[in-house]
Amino acid sequence: MRFEAESELVREAVSAEYAEFVIAITELGGVTALMGILALLFWWGDRRQSALVISYAIAGLAVLLAVKTAFALPRPPEDAMLVALEDEREGYGFPSGHAFAATVVYGGLLSMSDRAREPWTVVGVVALVVAVSLSRVVLGVHYLGDVIVGMLLGVGFVVAMNRLTRGVPAVGFAVALVLAVPALAITGVSEDTVLAVGGALGGLLTAGRIDRLPALRSRLEGVALAAVGGSGIVVLQVAESVVDATLALGVLYAALVAWIFVVPTVVGRVGDRLVDSSVDNRRSRRPTEE
Template sequence: MRLEAESELVREAVSAEYAEFVIAITELGGVTALMGILALLFWWGDRRQSALVISYAIAGLAVMLALKTALALPRPPEDAMLVALESEREGYGFPSGHAFAATVVYGGLLSVSNRSRETWAVAGVGALVIAISLSRVVLGVHYLGDVIVGALLGIGFVVAMNRLTRGVPAVGFAIAIVLAVPALVITGGREDTILAVGGALGGLLTAGRINGLPALRSRLEGVALAAVGGGGVVALQLAESVVSATLSLGALYAALVAWIVVVPAVVGHVGSAVVDRRSSRYAEE
């Protein structure tokens, strides 16, 4: 079922000298990169669509962590790894979380933006998901069967979330909470599951503000949003590194998602104040 022999053929096709390139590809399916991409899209693009996919990602994280813990199937042996990666030795191997998450996020963005009938868009997303999935096999942290099942589950999850949410981000975050709480129990309170619970709560508490957020007025404001928003995200992640209590971690993750949602209002308010001040000065002159 996990296609061990076929996985070995994939691994043998890529030598260790390309390890950095393969790792760069695999990072595109990691939590940090995916949330960073979704945050930028939320600040610069269609906020309702981006928030909806953020809720998909958080809900999907809870489902995947619970499923992997329940099945408890191991990763390939360490000698299968392309290079030594300490961070990839922990956790379970089936199904692939990277393949699932990449499908949910990139496929979700394709779906909610109504571009799923555009051949080039589908081909681009498909190629990206395949590249991320195969990178996991090449690195030796998953078997080919793991990534195939992960991607298929991701497609099914996006279809289900599209029907359940009907395009409403608040519903997506509510579903994420419903899925994250039992996942927290199943995983024994794993930090990643606490992220799902806190993130879902933060999204639900702020989803009602999305429609009232100010539109992006200029490229300069877009740069300011990325700088201020990114700075806040980094600060919260630094705080996470010194916090160990479960409730505190949950609160930090809730604050992280809430910050992504509300920062356009903060930057917009400051921008309006600067414009008003300059207008007053010109009027006085």
């Protein structure tokens, strides 16, 4: 049961004048926002935990695509939409990808956090996931049953991945690759399945270097990481928009995940060279000044 009647009550509770606000909330469960958040957390925080959740997100994408294709249930009719959103008409409707992804990413981060036992932190994460999920119903692109199943599936997936990976990111990406191959067979070659395969490969090839990455030394270096890393991601996304070949897309997606993991080394080495150059310049000036 997808709770069609209950979904209509949720949609009627929000008028079209709040559409921009609802869209902003729903974007917090989209691929771009989630990967951006995970990239920043990787550069600025606990890299092992963030990398692990990135592997969860990619593995989860493979599972979600396979489940959606297996059920092949349509989205609500077009007249149910709060506002016209052409991009949201594509694909199957059950279960909700945004509800699932938000649960996997935010729930995955919470499950590994030291604050997981703090009631208000748990309430905040749950509220965020529920808000993202309900925004899909308000927009009219999913039924209430779609998002409920998406959240429940996400919780079960996080629990399973926590047990399978034992906190090792490389294992998470290996699981993602194992899941992506049958998803590719079930759903056929599409941009999303290629993303799952390419992302899993990119993470698997670079995850072993995570523990050897240089530690963040200053806020300035953190800003540099965000600037350099973000610029690289934008370049890769622009390249993705003009590439049609399936193999090339897979390579780009692999490069995108790998770039997130290697950019701390790039920025660290550049910073070391700048420091060394500054020290050499000071030393060379001392005899003249004396």
